[in-house]
Amino acid sequence: MxxxxxxxxxxxxxxxxxxxxxxxxxxxPRVFSAMGRPTIGYLDPVFVKMMDELxxxxxxxxxxxxxxxxxxxxxxxxxxxxxxxxxxxxGDKVIVCRNGVFGARMIENVQRCGGTAIVxxxxxxxxxxxxxxxxxxxxxxxxxxxxFVHAETSTGVASDAKTxxxxxxxxxxxxxxxxxxxxxxxxVLVDEWGVDAVYSGSQKCLSCxxxxxxxxxxxxxxxxxxxxxxxxxxxxxxxxxxxxxWGDTTRTYHHTAPTNALYSLHEALxxxxxxxxxxxxxxxxxxxxxxxxxxxxxxLNFLVEEPYRLPQMNAVHVMPGLDEAEVxxxxxxxxxxxxxxxxxxxxxxxxxxxxxxxxxxxxxxxLCLCALESMFDDMGAKIEIGAAEAAAYHAYAxxxxxxxxxxxxx
Amino acid sequence: MxxxxxxxxxxxxxxxxxxxxxxxxxxxPRVFSAMGRPTIGYLDPVFVKMMDELxxxxxxxxxxxxxxxxxxxxxxxxxxxxxxxxxxxxGDKVIVCRNGVFGARMIENVQRCGGTAIVxxxxxxxxxxxxxxxxxxxxxxxxxxxxFVHAETSTGVASDAKTxxxxxxxxxxxxxxxxxxxxxxxxVLVDEWGVDAVYSGSQKCLSCxxxxxxxxxxxxxxxxxxxxxxxxxxxxxxxxxxxxxWGDTTRTYHHTAPTNALYSLHEALxxxxxxxxxxxxxxxxxxxxxxxxxxxxxxLNFLVEEPYRLPQMNAVHVMPGLDEAEVxxxxxxxxxxxxxxxxxxxxxxxxxxxxxxxxxxxxxxxLCLCALESMFDDMGAKIEIGAAEAAAYHAYAxxxxxxxxxxxxx
Numbered sequence: 001m002x003x004x005x006x007x008x009x010x011x012x013x014x015x016x017x018x019x020x021x022x023x024x025x026x027x028x029p030r031v032f033s034a035m036g037r038p039t040i041g042y043l044d045p046v047f048v049k050m051m052d053e054l055x056x057x058x059x060x061x062x063x064x065x066x067x068x069x070x071x072x073x074x075x076x077x078x079x080x081x082x083x084x085x086x087x088x089x090x091g092d093k094v095i096v097c098r099n100g101v102f103g104a105r106m107i108e109n110v111q112r113c114g115g116t117a118i119v120x121x122x123x124x125x126x127x128x129x130x131x132x133x134x135x136x137x138x139x140x141x142x143x144x145x146x147x148f149v150h151a152e153t154s155t156g157v158a159s160d161a162k163t164x165x166x167x168x169x170x171x172x173x174x175x176x177x178x179x180x181x182x183x184x185x186x187x188v189l190v191d192e193w194g195v196d197a198v199y200s201g202s203q204k205c206l207s208c209x210x211x212x213x214x215x216x217x218x219x220x221x222x223x224x225x226x227x228x229x230x231x232x233x234x235x236x237x238x239x240x241x242x243x244x245x246w247g248d249t250t251r252t253y254h255h256t257a258p259t260n261a262l263y264s265l266h267e268a269l270x271x272x273x274x275x276x277x278x279x280x281x282x283x284x285x286x287x288x289x290x291x292x293x294x295x296x297x298x299x300l301n302f303l304v305e306e307p308y309r310l311p312q313m314n315a316v317h318v319m320p321g322l323d324e325a326e327v328x329x330x331x332x333x334x335x336x337x338x339x340x341x342x343x344x345x346x347x348x349x350x351x352x353x354x355x356x357x358x359x360x361x362x363x364x365x366x367l368c369l370c371a372l373e374s375m376f377d378d379m380g381a382k383i384e385i386g387a388a389e390a391a392a393y394h395a396y397a398x399x400x401x402x403x404x405x406x407x408x409x410x
Numbered sequence: 411m412x413x414x415x416x417x418x419x420x421x422x423x424x425x426x427x428x429x430x431x432x433x434x435x436x437x438x439p440r441v442f443s444a445m446g447r448p449t450i451g452y453l454d455p456v457f458v459k460m461m462d463e464l465x466x467x468x469x470x471x472x473x474x475x476x477x478x479x480x481x482x483x484x485x486x487x488x489x490x491x492x493x494x495x496x497x498x499x500x501g502d503k504v505i506v507c508r509n510g511v512f513g514a515r516m517i518e519n520v521q522r523c524g525g526t527a528i529v530x531x532x533x534x535x536x537x538x539x540x541x542x543x544x545x546x547x548x549x550x551x552x553x554x555x556x557x558f559v560h561a562e563t564s565t566g567v568a569s570d571a572k573t574x575x576x577x578x579x580x581x582x583x584x585x586x587x588x589x590x591x592x593x594x595x596x597x598v599l600v601d602e603w604g605v606d607a608v609y610s611g612s613q614k615c616l617s618c619x620x621x622x623x624x625x626x627x628x629x630x631x632x633x634x635x636x637x638x639x640x641x642x643x644x645x646x647x648x649x650x651x652x653x654x655x656w657g658d659t660t661r662t663y664h665h666t667a668p669t670n671a672l673y674s675l676h677e678a679l680x681x682x683x684x685x686x687x688x689x690x691x692x693x694x695x696x697x698x699x700x701x702x703x704x705x706x707x708x709x710l711n712f713l714v715e716e717p718y719r720l721p722q723m724n725a726v727h728v729m730p731g732l733d734e735a736e737v738x739x740x741x742x743x744x745x746x747x748x749x750x751x752x753x754x755x756x757x758x759x760x761x762x763x764x765x766x767x768x769x770x771x772x773x774x775x776x777l778c779l780c781a782l783e784s785m786f787d788d789m790g791a792k793i794e795i796g797a798a799e800a801a802a803y804h805a806y807a808x809x810x811x812x813x814x815x816x817x818x819x820x
Contacts, residue, residue, distance in 0.1 A: 006470055006683060009463045011440075012676045014456055016448045023666055024449050030421070035670065036442045038426045039434050039619065041748045046424055053419045060416055073621060074484040077646045077665040085644075108645050203666055209449065211483060211621060211668025233643050234495075235518050236487045253753065255485040256433055256613055258621025260445065261671060266422045273416060338451045343663065 017332070018359075020368055021340040022153050022313065022352055023181070024203035024210045025359040027264075031208055034267035035260050042257040050266060051246070051257075057269035061183060061206070061277070062198060062216045064190035068239065069216040070246040071202070071265055073258050076180045079199030079213035081109055082237040083176045084147075086225045087197060090114030093143040095136045095173070097128040097159070100152035101343045102178055110147070113233065118143060124152075124346055125303040125315070128159040130167060137171040145174045151182035153204075154343045156313035156352060157304045158186060165193045174221060180204060183214070184272055185284045185312035185356060196221045202261075205284070205312055207357025208268035211261050268357075279401075284311040286399040287360050291353060294369040294392035298376060298383060303350055312360065314353040315342075322379055324348050327372075335371040365392055427742070428769075430778055431750040432563050432723065432762055433591070434613035434620045435769040437674075441618055444677035445670050452667040460676060461656070461667075467679035471593060471616070471687070472608060472626045474600035478649065479626040480656040481612070481675055483668050486590045489609030489623035491519055492647040493586045494557075496635045497607060500524030503553040505546045505583070507538040507569070510562035511753045512588055520557070523643065528553060534562075534756055535713040535725070538569040540577060547581040555584045561592035563614075564753045566723035566762060567714045568596060575603045584631060590614060593624070594682055595694045595722035595766060606631045612671075615694070615722055617767025618678035621671050678767075689811075694721040696809040697770050701763060704779040704802035708786060708793060713760055722770065724763040725752075732789055734758050737782075745781040775802055 019026045040047050051070075058069045072079045084106070088094055092115040096106045099122035110117040118140050120132045128148050137143060146168040150161045161177060168175045175195040179188045185205035190198050196218040203210035217239060225232070225239055232238040236255070244252035272280060288311030292302070300316040302309060318324045324341070328351070331337045340352030355364060369388045376383050396402055429436045450457050461480075468479045482489045494516070498504055502525040506516045509532035520527040528550050530542045538558050547553060556578040560571045571587060578585045585605040589598045595615035600608050606628040613620035627649060635642070635649055642648040646665070654662035682690060698721030702712070710726040712719060728734045734751070738761070741747045750762030765774060779798045786793050806812055 005466055009467060009680060009683070011680055012444065012447070012460050012463070012673055014448050014450045014454075014460070014673070017450050017454070019449065019451065021451050024451065024669055027449050032446045034422065036446045037422070038424050039429065039437050039613075040424045040427050041429065041431050041434065042620075044424075044427070044742070044748060050422050050424075053422070056415055057419060074488065074646070075665040075668070078484065078488075081644065081646050105645065112641060112643050112645055201666065203449075203669075209668065209670045210452075210666045211671055231522060233522050234491065235515065235522055236484070236491050255487040256611065256620045258485070258619065258668075258671070259434055259613075260619045261621055261668070263422055263424070270419060270421055273419070332454070338454060 015336060018337045018364055018367060020353050020355060020359060020364060021338040022354050023201065023356060025207050025354065025356040027207055027209060028271060028358045030271060031264045031267045035209060035264035037263055039259050042259065043251060043253070047259070048251055050262070054262060054266050054269070055246070057266065057273060058214050058216070060273060061214065061269060062188060062190045063192065064216050066190065066216045066218055067248060068222055068243065068246070071212045071214050071262065073255060074213060075211060076199060076201040076213045078237065079215045080105065080178060082215065082239070083197040083199060084109040084113050085232050085234045085237050086239050087145055087174060087176065087221060088113040088115040089228060089230050092145070093118055093140055094145045094147055095120060095133065095140065095143045097122070097133065097148035099126055099128055099157065100124050100149060101154035102149045102152060106147050124344065125155045125157055127157050127308045128164060130160065130163045133164055133167050137167060141171055143171065143173055145176055147176040149178040150188065151179065151186065151310050151313070153181040153313060155303060155346065156310045156315040157308050158182065158310050161195065162193050165195050169194060181310065181313055181356070184277065184280050186281055186310065190216055202265055205357045206268050206272065208265045209261055211258060212265050282401045284355065284360050286396065286401055287355050287362060287365050288312070288314065289399055290362065290392040290396040291355060291365045293395035294365065294388040295353070297388040297391040298372055312354060312356045315350045317350055319376065319381060322381065324351070327375060330375055331371055337368055337371055362396060425746060428747045428774055428777060430763050430765060430769060430774060431748040432764050433611065433766060435617050435764065435766040437617055437619060438681060438768045440681060441674045441677045445619060445674035447673055449669045452669065453661060453663070457669070458661055460672070464672060464676050464679070465656070467676065467683060468624050468626065470683060471624065471679060472598060472600045473602065474626050476600065476626045476628055477658060478632055478653065478656070481672065482623045482625050483665060484623060485621060486609060486611040486623045488647070489625045490515065490588060492625065492649070493607040493609060494519040494523050495642050495644045495647050496649050497555055497584060497586065497631060498523040498525040499638060499640050502555070503528055503550055504555045504557055505530060505543065505550065505553045507532070507543065507558035509536055509538055509567065510534050510559060511564035512559045512562060516557050534754065535565045535567055537567050537718045538574060540570065540573045543574055543577050547577060551581060553581065553583055555586060557586040559588040560598065561589065561596065561720050561723065563591040563723060565713060565756065566720045566725040567718050568592065568720050571605065572603050575605050579604060591720065591723055591766070594687065594690050596691055596720065600626055612675055615767045616678050616682065618675045619671055621668065622675050692811040694765065694770050696806065696811055697765050697772060697775050698722070698724065699809055700772065700802040700806040701765060701775045703805035704775065704798040705763070707798040707801040708782055722764060722766045725760045728759055728761060729786065729791060732791065734761070737785060740785055741781055747778055747781055772806060
């Protein structure tokens, strides 16, 4: 240890950023306020009641009546792994759709559970092709699970979860669905679609502090896991143990819950219920239309074809002639705005503009367009001053829900 | 979903409790304040600098210069599992010491990694017996790892980590050490002891919000894991992937870090550095002496023999004739004080009084003694009014560090 370095470390004061990257999104003051309330014990009766409310609120967010619906004490990667370690036994075949970074991570998970991944491949930026999934099942009718990402954060593409789930049903397979970026931003209808294991993240459209991941399991998956012949390879992620903690009847010590993070998730979900899911979806659409009009007016082209675009995650090709990283660096340094870079094969080729949860508000859209315009102008790109802002406002004004929630949660 | 239930859920306001259970411990206002600072991106250069500081502060807490020292984005159970999944390959023999609940959990972890656990058994409340460990190694010289709990939260017993590590060294074995309850409460000297994989929790003597677990790995373990023939069974816990995120040179996306929880850990560690490790250890000793004098005056007997008692976790036998659960229920309901119950075979037989971190202060000791005295009196136990408080104060006054830190961090 270098004691000079050590004594030079003092309290940390982060800057106030406008967060328009792939997450975390901005957090409403009510959610911060909830997070700072007194810590209490994880078996305190008052805490246990709050846990029950959390489960109920998450059932609303997921549109499900699944009994086993709770927030995992870890990021979305833990929830993803929780699905695979419980549902995949050595030797199992799993059809995994890869059209981005998170599909690739699913394949890794299958392999580490001793399963075989049958990979359905689509280009980054394209949705999962249902015909390819159908073909994969035809060639592998014994496949037990279909796993796919509903909303690929790495590219901003939405896949048709309902259609993909129907194919899985025809082949009597379970489904694992990543809704990290979709939940509360576009419809996620767990019961209507009949999907089995669905997880999300706290820090995207729920606008809560990062570190938790809501998850829901259908009853048939719970029964299936209980009847496994081989033990689940992870102790922490074994849902048969977690049932004792988050289940309906017992409250057995499993791990120390992240108390204050759970307070903040509770508040974020109460706010979602107050706004209403439909209104939240409309808000994301409305601000997406405005952002899109502005970005296109600036000469930026979307990576994803129109019908498959996620309103909350807007990936555009980098402006030809401009330095991709320099634009992001200057946005952060000069305007306090964070946007996302490309991942994997898209590194250096795209920018990602997230408008998720509390970050999804007209002031962010407008600030971002002003900043880009000012910078592009400065860097010598040919643009018409003020046109992007005007286009964004026109798109906003033309939206049937304009004026709704512009002030409250924008 | 029951929409009536749903709409009845409003913001959550927890009571202000005095936390004297097994954790979480109370949280200093400075730490809460840090937690509520603006969320920023996990690849923001300002955040990356804070991560570097966190690593340095944790090296101080662990008294180590290990490069791979960082806070895991999950509770202590995840850190425990992280040690085992990285270091145990199928077929490996691991000597595991069980003298409480957390030793038992280690055995489960070994088995789920496909390893064989050689169990060294000691009674709950007794420390790990070094002679038994020596014997286990004699009978299993090929054992690769020795795993033990330094401070058993379930009983309040400390084991002699230095001596146990020396035995492991003689047999050229790695060590995995659980310091969840010991770190910052009693000396944890990672480099001096030469232990290899050591994890803790944020919510005990560090007095930070629950949900993070500091961990440190020796360089030789990192090299060993890199050279594994079989892949680590967990994607999330694979330290070769985490090196890309928490390592010294690169900063590759792995998962979204729990930003605000990390702010609060940073602040808690800055406060620990300001107080100084030695002063923190002395504070735990001082308040333990006071609490102990008071509890014994009330007629309560310690579970653990004197030389092995953890100052921060005081387990006593339940007062004969009193209803164990009723005492805890009334302490919570009437005095807002949380204490811990017994776990496993000790359920219903002991009470556990935690004085960890910011909960380790004279006002908590005194309040707790007053509350117990008042209740015991009410329940018909024969006690001398005021004697426990007087005894506690005498013990406090006799301590060489009295008056130091009584106001600041008590």
